[in-house]
Amino acid sequence: MVTILSTVEAQAPSTPGPSGCGPVPVAVPVVAVPGPGVAAALPNGAPPGPPMADDSKTNLIVNYLPQSMSQEELRSLFGSLGDIESCKLVRDKVTGQSLGYGFVNYVEAGDADKAISTLNGLKLQTKTIKVSYARPSSASIRDANLYVSGLPKAMGQKEMEQLFSQYGRIITSRILVDQVTGVSRGVGFIRFDKRVEAEEAVRGLHGQKPLGAAEPITVKFANSPGQKSGGALLSLCPSARRYGALHHPPQRFRLDNLLNVAYGVKRFSPLAIEAVPGLAGVGLGAPGAGWCIFVYNLAPEADESVLWQLFGPFGAVTNVKVIRDFATNKCKGFGFVTMTNYEEAAMAIASLNGYRLGDRVLQVSFKTSKQHKA
DNA sequence: TCCCATT
Numbered sequence: 049m050v051t052i053l054s055t056v057e058a059q060a061p062s063t064p065g066p067s068g069c070g071p072v073p074v075a076v077p078v079v080a081v082p083g084p085g086v087a088a089a090l091p092n093g094a095p096p097g098p099p100m101a102d103d104s105k106t107n108l109i110v111n112y113l114p115q116s117m118s119q120e121e122l123r124s125l126f127g128s129l130g131d132i133e134s135c136k137l138v139r140d141k142v143t144g145q146s147l148g149y150g151f152v153n154y155v156e157a158g159d160a161d162k163a164i165s166t167l168n169g170l171k172l173q174t175k176t177i178k179v180s181y182a183r184p185s186s187a188s189i190r191d192a193n194l195y196v197s198g199l200p201k202a203m204g205q206k207e208m209e210q211l212f213s214q215y216g217r218i219i220t221s222r223i224l225v226d227q228v229t230g231v232s233r234g235v236g237f238i239r240f241d242k243r244v245e246a247e248e249a250v251r252g253l254h255g256q257k258p259l260g261a262a263e264p265i266t267v268k269f270a271n272s273p274g275q276k277s278g279g280a281l282l283s284l285c286p287s288a289r290r291y292g293a294l295h296h297p298p299q300r301f302r303l304d305n306l307l308n309v310a311y312g313v314k315r316f317s318p319l320a321i322e323a324v325p326g327l328a329g330v331g332l333g334a335p336g337a338g339w340c341i342f343v344y345n346l347a348p349e350a351d352e353s354v355l356w357q358l359f360g361p362f363g364a365v366t367n368v369k370v371i372r373d374f375a376t377n378k379c380k381g382f383g384f385v386t387m388t389n390y391e392e393a394a395m396a397i398a399s400l401n402g403y404r405l406g407d408r409v410l411q412v413s414f415k416t417s418k419q420h421k422a
Numbered sequence: 423t424c425c426c427a428t429t
Contacts, residue, residue: 111427136429148426178427185428197423222425237425266423273426 105157106133108164109182111149113137114173116364119150124367126152128352129166130159147273148175151182166353172360183241192219192240194249195270199223199234200261211258212238216245237270338366339393340415341385343400345408346370348378358400359385363392384415 110122119137126132137150154160160181168179183189199208209221223236240246246269254267343355355368367386370379387393393414401412 107429109427109429113426115426134429138427138429146426149428151429153429180427182428187428189428193425193427195424219427220425224423224425233423235423235425239425239427271424 103153104181104184106155106160107151107153107182108160108179109149109151110167111178111180112175113146113148113150113177114175115146115148117146117172118364118366121364121366122150122152125356126154126163126167128356128368129154129163131155166351170353170357170360172356173363188242188244190243191269191272192243192246193270194238194240194246194267196236196238196265196267197234198263198265199232199236200258200263201232201234203232203258203261205236207258208236208238211253212240212249215240215249215252217241338386338388339390341387341393341397342382342411342413342415343385344382344411345405346379346381346383346410347406347408348381350379350383354405355383355385358403358405359387359396362387362396362399364388 108126110126113122117137119135122137123132123135126135131154133153133155135150135152138147139145140147152160152163154163164179164181167177170177170179194212196208203223205221205223208223209218212218212221217240219239219241221236221238224233225231226233238246238249240249250267250269253265255264257264341359343358346354350370352368352370355370356365359365359368365385365387368383369385370383371381372378373380385396387396397412397414400410403410403412
């Protein structure tokens, strides 16, 4: 498809391109803006102005990502299923911390579809990720999340949805439960498709008693994400919590922060590092960097998602690869996994070496080097 | 009283 009025990277954000690789493109119109008297409509009848890409079949939103997962890891995971047009992990503007969700836009709609079917529900560390088509971005879908409290303990998610669904389309709902007993805390969330729907629900349900309930419920807009819920300075730094204040946090955080502060770089990429004097050659986050693990005795049908599922629970995984036969496209029985942190890699190896996967027993070890990686 | 769904 050729759109005459397209501009070279006209939609380029102020940050580097999706891959973070290469220079920031300069917006250069391919053709001059029509002057006075020139018909404003294109031959195909499309309105003038920047072309609106239809991303509805290629653009995915990925929710419930582990806090530690970086944009590079996100790209690596989803890139195993097809060519990615752009990938963005959404992060807190001031702390740079992941907000636990991101977007992956594929080149091909078929790959997006494949990603949903193979990665939705994937367990990564403590999370179960959700992969679904992103709704077209619009102001009307923002701030549509409600906080509900005072729910009867017996009320389940289904019933809560029934109560709220009269006000609009529900995107997500959740009831918080006690971690040990699993009993409802009487507190939940409802995210509507549209903010106006949420507003109506507040008006209609706040202070109301659900059928048969003894107490009225409270319905209000939820705190915006990134707002602190307790704890102080340490809550800004999950890596300090996980690794202890005296230990070094994973280096990708430190480099990421350094790049953000010093250069205003929004995205972390190997090329960005190489562009920073004094960091060249550090290579963290570069493809192949980290601890490479050799996994042997995979089934012929094995695919990348198997490796993510096996190793993801042990920590930061930056890359997985199943080696396939060129002719048959079947796994040749082995693959590789790259993990950022030595301790996590060592734990994964100790746990997974000898692990029985189906009718096979895996052999897992650090890759013994022959340094000719791509 | 708060589960990280709109770049």
